[in-house]
Amino acid sequence: MKIQDIVEQLQWEVLAGAGRLDADAQGGYVADLLSCVMAGAQPGQLWFTLQTHLNIIAVASLTGVAGIVVTESAPVAPETIAKAEAEGVILLSSSEPTFETLVKLTQIGF
C-alpha cells in the first residue's frame, strides 16, 4: 500500500519525507526496544514506536524500514526530524495509541 494513501486516510502527520510518500509499505513491526527492532523489523515495513530520540533514525535507516510511525503524538525533537530528512527516512505521527492506530490500519485494508 502506498504510504501516501495511508497518511491521507488515517490523517497521520508527516514529520519528514513528504516528498517520498509514493513509496510502498507492507506489514509492520511494533517495538520500543531498539535491539528488537534491529532483529525483527524487515525492509519495507512500517515501524510503530513511542521512541522519538535521534537514534530511531539510525535504526530505521539500518533496517531499511519503509518508515517510522510515532504513535500517541509523542513529541519529536526538531533534531530527530532534521536527521530523518537528511537520511531520507520517512517519519510519520499518529495521534492515537499504537493499538488503535493498528486497528484503523487493518480497517483500510493494510
Added chain:
Amino acid sequence: MSQQFTLFARMGKDLPLTILHELTRELKASSVMTAELVTISSTDSMRHVKAVMREHRISGIPVVDDGILKGVISVEDLIRALERQALDLPVSEFMTTNLITAHSEEPVLEALKRLEETGVGRLLVLNGDERLAGMLTKGDIVAGLLHALQEAYAHAERLARENQPRYFFDALVSDETSLILRYRVRVNDFTHGGQASAKIKKALLQIGASPQLSRRVAIATYEAEINLIIHTTDGGHIVAEIRPDQIVVVAHDSGPGIPDVALACQPGYSTASELAREMGFGAGMGLVNIDRCADEMDIWSAVGVGTRVEMRFDVPPEEAATG
C-alpha cells in the same frame, strides 16, 4: 522465441518505450529489408513462374528487366494463367504493374504505415536510381527492430557495467585486496549512535555487496557500536576490513571489560543504565543479534583491560568477484 520475450520483459523494465519509437524513425528500410531476391524477367513464361514459386516456396516474385523493376507476379496471377491454360504466355501478360514501393533510405515507420494503409503483404524497396534493392515485409521490420533493440540494450548494459562494479569488489584487483574503514565511537554519544554502521553499510552497497549482506553487517555493527556508547569508560573503535570473500568487523575498547562473557551473551541480560533503557536500549539482545547476523563471532574481554568483539561475515560465492 522465449529469448525475444525475455528481451522484451527486460526492455520494458529498463528502457523507456520511446526508444522503440525512436528506432522506427531511425532505422532505414535498407537495413531491415531482404536484399537477396529471387527475380524473374517479364519475358519469362508463366510456366517458369510456377517452377520458381514451387522451388523457392514463395507467393510473389518481382519482375525485373535489366535491374529495373517492371512489376510483380503473384500466385493469384499464376492461377489466372492456369485457368486460361496460358502457361506459355510471358509474365508481362499477367503481372501487376501498379506497384506499392518503399525507398531504401525511408524510415521503417513510413514503410510500416504504407503496409498498414494499403493492406499489401510486402513492399518492393527501390534505391536512388529506381533499381530494385530488396523486399520488405512486416516480419522483416519486426525482426530488424528486435535486433536493433537488442543492440541498444547490450550497449546500455555495457555502459552500466563499465560505470559500476558488477560483482562485489570487482573494480579492485590485487593479490590480496582489502579495504579498511576505521571509526571512533564516543561514550554516551547517543546522538551519533549508528553512524559508523550506516557508513559501513553505505560503503558495502557502493562497492557492490548485496542489500542482504550489507544489512546483516549493519545490524551487527550497530549493536557493537551501541555497546561502545553505553558500556565503555572511554568509548572505542570500530574497524571494518572488507575483503573480497569476507568482511571482518572488530569493535574494541579499553574498559571496563566484561566479568562474565557467557552471561553477557544470554538473551535479555543487560547492565545498561536507566537512561539507556528509557531510550529503548538495554534490551539485552545486542550480542544475541550480533551472533545471529554474523557467520562467526568472537569475544575477548578482561576486566580493567577492555573488550574486543570480532564479527566475521562470509561473502556468498555468487557475490564474490569472478576474477
